[in-house]
Amino acid sequence: MVKTYRHESLLGFFKGMSFPIASIAVVNSVLFGVYSNTLLALTATSHQERWAQPPSYTQVFIAGCTGGFVQVYCLAPFDLIKVRLQNQTEPRARPGSPPPRYRGPVHCAASICQEEGPRGLFRGAWALTLRDTPTLGIYFVTYEWLCRQSTPDGQNPSSATVLVAGGFAGITSWAVATPLDVIKSRMQMAGPKHRVYRGVLDCMARSAQQEGLGVFFRGLTINSARAFPVNAVTFLSYEYLLRWWG
Numbered sequence: 001m002v003k004t005y006r007h008e009s010l011l012g013f014f015k016g017m018s019f020p021i022a023s024i025a026v027v028n029s030v031l032f033g034v035y036s037n038t039l040l041a042l043t044a045t046s047h048q049e050r051w052a053q054p055p056s057y058t059q060v061f062i063a064g065c066t067g068g069f070v071q072v073y074c075l076a077p078f079d080l081i082k083v084r085l086q087n088q089t090e091p092r093a094r095p096g097s098p099p100p101r102y103r104g105p106v107h108c109a110a111s112i113c114q115e116e117g118p119r120g121l122f123r124g125a126w127a128l129t130l131r132d133t134p135t136l137g138i139y140f141v142t143y144e145w146l147c148r149q150s151t152p153d154g155q156n157p158s159s160a161t162v163l164v165a166g167g168f169a170g171i172t173s174w175a176v177a178t179p180l181d182v183i184k185s186r187m188q189m190a191g192p193k194h195r196v197y198r199g200v201l202d203c204m205a206r207s208a209q210q211e212g213l214g215v216f217f218r219g220l221t222i223n224s225a226r227a228f229p230v231n232a233v234t235f236l237s238y239e240y241l242l243r244w245w246g
């Protein structure tokens with residue numbers, strides 16, 4: 001934090017924020033939409049009856065993985081742009097200093113399309129699929145399990161339960177996802193001219209060789225601190241929206 005502040009001032013903390021905000025609604029509605037519709041198809045019980053006739057954990061896991069797999073195709077370009085913008089660490093522009101490589105999210109998207117073709121926007125998407133498919137299965141299973149542990153059989157979980165279960169579901173899935181998150185971000189940073197890695201396995205092996213196994217847990221603490229409130233609010237919104245409109 002101190003380094004970011006010194007180097008880039010308060011603005012450094014908000015780098016690449018506009019795009020995630022624009023994308024988060026789309027990505028989450030695809031994730032939660034595919035999740036609950038898959039669950040509906042697997043169990044034939046509506047959301048209202050879900051707590052009275054709970055699905056099995058296997059069904060929750062399959063539905064979560066399906067949601068995770070499908071949302072990657074919306075998330076990939078947004079996530080790539082976020083990573084590219086966050087990794088630009090030039091100090092704040094002063095008169096006379098060269099302009100940054102990417103001037104903002106739209107310029108970043110346009111430059112990637114120009115330099116690498118539209119498929120360039122999906123760089124690292126395979127690593128993202130590997131990261132998100134199983135870990136979003138784990139995400140929903142953790143949430144369901146924690147809710148059921150702290151709610152009498154057949155009843156709807158309270159708002160406090162939903163918040164805490166959602167928070168821990170976020171932390172648990174990030175803990176499992178972090179190794180592949182590190183690899184994914186490295187692959188997204190590689191450009192077409194200087195392709196640094198030959199694939200996910202090559203990137204894993206070379207990162208571990210050069211920096212030790214600790215590299216796979218980089219960012220976990222700060223990610224967990226972020227994941228708790230974000231996912232608590234996400235699940236509370238999901239439960240309430242479906243209760244009102246489902």
Ligand SMILES: C[N+](C)(C)CCCC[C@H](N)C(=O)O
Pocket residue numbers: 131132135136139170173174175177227230231
């Ligand atoms: C699967 N993985 C751990 C990558 C993400 C799970 C939580 C997703 C949530 N939108 C968030 O940003 O925290």
